[in-house]
Amino acid sequence: MPKPATTLDKSLNAFHLWGIAVGLVISGEYFGWSYGWAQAGTLGFLVTTLCVAAMYVAFIFSFTELTTAIPQAGGPFAYSLRAFGPTGAAVAGYATLIEFVFAPPAISLAIGAYLNVQFPGLDPKHAALGAYLLFMALNIVGVRIAATFELFVTVLAVGELLVFMGVVAPAFSLASFTAGGWAGQDAFGPAAIGGIFAAIPFAIWFFLAIEGVAMAAEEAKDPKRTIPIAYITGVLTLTVLAFGVMLFAGAAGDWKSLSDLNDPLPQAMKRVVGESSGWLHMLVWLGLFGLVASFHGIIMGYARQIFALARAGFLPGVFARVHPRFQTPHIATVAGGIVGIAAIYSDNLISVAGQSLTASIVTMAVFGALTMYVMSMAALFRLRRREPNLARPYRAPLYPYAPAFALVMALVCLVALVVYNPLIFSIFAATMGAAVLAVRLVAKPAVPSPAPAA
Template identity: 70%
Template sequence: MSTTPKLVSRDLQPVLGAFSLWGIAVGLVISGEYFGWSYGWASAGTLGFLVATLFVALMYTTFIFSFTELSTSIPHAGGPFAYARRAFGPTGGFLAGYATLVEFVFAPPAISLAIGAYLGLQFPGLDPKVAALGAYVIFITLNALGVGIAAMFELVVTLLAVGELLVFAGVVAPGWSLANFTANGWAGSDTFTMGTWAGIFASIPFAIWFFLAIEGAAMAAEEAKDPRRTIPIAYITGILTLVVLAFLVMIMAGGVGDWSQLANINDPLPQAMKMVVGESSGWLHMLIWIGLFGLVASFHGIILGYSRQMFALARAGYLPAYFAVVHPRFKTPVRALIGGGVVGVIAVFSDQWVTFGGLPLTANIVTMAVLGALVMYIVSMASLFKLRRSEPQLDRPYRAPFYPVFPAIALVCGVVCLAAVVYFNAMITVLFLGLMALAYLYFHFTSRQRDAAPLDAMLGTAE
């Protein structure tokens, strides 16, 4: 009987071009411009949150320019999991894979609740949680029908969402004033004090929400045509698009009236526009309906991301092999799509039995996703440094500019952000670590499962 190891099968279809990948990269994030970020105003004020966002934008810009080296050198559906596994062996792969799953599984529940909030403006009797459940059913189904269809839909709704943000800025511009934006802008005060720093650091998770999940485009690498050329184009143009939109939206929304009224709600843009044009304006209704495209783009795109991460982890033996099955007709990981959806729906309804710090459910879910993201960013940058030393001959079609400065900036910023999030969100951190402990127990007792998994040259041989 032959003992030749079975090689991993690349069952995902490479059909995505650079424009489609840009749509995925921006679409994954675009909902962050529509909601979530305004919770940062509650602790930092408009000016304090502006400082936090500048710091986070620096982190993401240097991170993406560095992360692109990894995603082009190792074009793998596992994304960060694959890079860390190759750099640090199975335990490194576990850490990055767990963190990425937390980020991508917990971001959609927050977005689905925002979809419910936007729909509630048009249909006051609609329960946001019922709307969230419906969103999961619809977009898991759409993702299951094939990545080509899913990517085309993602591109269209992303373009509409970007255009809508530009329309929003233009419509509210006549009502904008610097005095409104700066009023009590330092954590509720007109003057900066040492105590203002606490508010700035506490607002970091919501600044991260402006950019969270852009790295998920790397998980479509096995479905990209010529990933070593198309991924850099998508990532670099994508992060530049998002930085411009983040500052545009935040500044314009904060200057149209009393920004404190927008600080703890899931629909800050419609409410900001209402301050300028009134409740009966056609512009407002247009923003509500077309604004849904921004939420849908991210919701739909992140579902694509978590399913590929679950698929890759299962294929490598880090999750049950049940999730590594691709639909024979549509060539999509349907079981992984449904599995992540089940976890997300549980999170949507979790406020029935879990509350933390008196914060809205959406804010807590956002913080959970941010914790996963920051751990993954740190591990990814560490993987970049490690692979530069351990595999200098690795084919690198794209090399991080200004190495080692850019990845070092991203790494240090990531550590600072993680420390701030942990300090101000102790209970969410305990939950994150508790789930990690349970995941590690599974990892520890399933080594035979990984030994039996097909060999994957992209994961390397480090142990």
């Protein structure tokens, strides 16, 4: 019997990759971030977002060096394997897996809740299950089809955010945005500073998962050229959109009434155009594309991460098989979906530290992301020293300062997250510890290949 194929199809261009980069993240522009206002106020959260945005820009400009030098589906896992060996690879790989497997259930539940508003008889969990089944199938039938769909919904979602800003612009009032902007506290007083740190997860939500483009590197045409274009234009697109939606939503009226809602943009628009406006109905319906783009893109990401871990011996080899016709990691796609569907139907049955399961798994995803960011920047420094002749088609600008800034900021964010979420961190650390121990005791990971000379 011939050995099952483990080679992915190379069919993605720079525009596809931009769509994946922005689509992975863009749901964060539609919901979730406004809870940061409850923690820090508009001005405090603006400070938090400025710092987090600077971290992501520095990180992506540095991370792109790794992605083009080692264009493998494992992304951060592959970089850490080369830099630190199996133990470091296990930390980076499983942290990335936690981020990408735990984010989709939260987004799918948001899709279900959104559809429930339009169709009250529809159970949100059943709608979330339907979303999983539909987009897992779309991912399996071919990466080009999946990426083209991702690009389509991403362009619609970006356009809708621009429409939102244009429609509410006549009501823009800086006084409204700054009123009580430090959550009722003195500017940069102890309480305000505490709020700035507590709001970090919500600022990260603006950008979470953009690094997932690295997991499509093996399926990219000319990755040395297309990946830098996609990453750099993607992070700049998201930065502009993040500040745009935050400023225009907060300046359209009383921002405090939006700080505990899952739909801040429709509610902000409603104040300006009224409930019966066609603009509002368009935002409500097309806003779904932002959720779909991120959900669909992250499924692509987790499937490639499971595939890469299995191919390297960190997970059972069955997950490294690709479909004989479509050349996609079909078993890995289904496996991650099973975990997500189980989380969907556990929501409201399990709570952690007083939070719903949905809120807790989002926090888990952020823990995974920050751990991966730290490992990736550490791998960049290590590989610069250990493998100076590694072919690097793209080199991080402002080295070593930009990657050092990204590394320090990721560590600061990680410490703050631990302080404010000690129980969830304990669960995350225990999960990571068990996974790394299993690799050391049971798995037989592959040895990274020698570096090509520049």
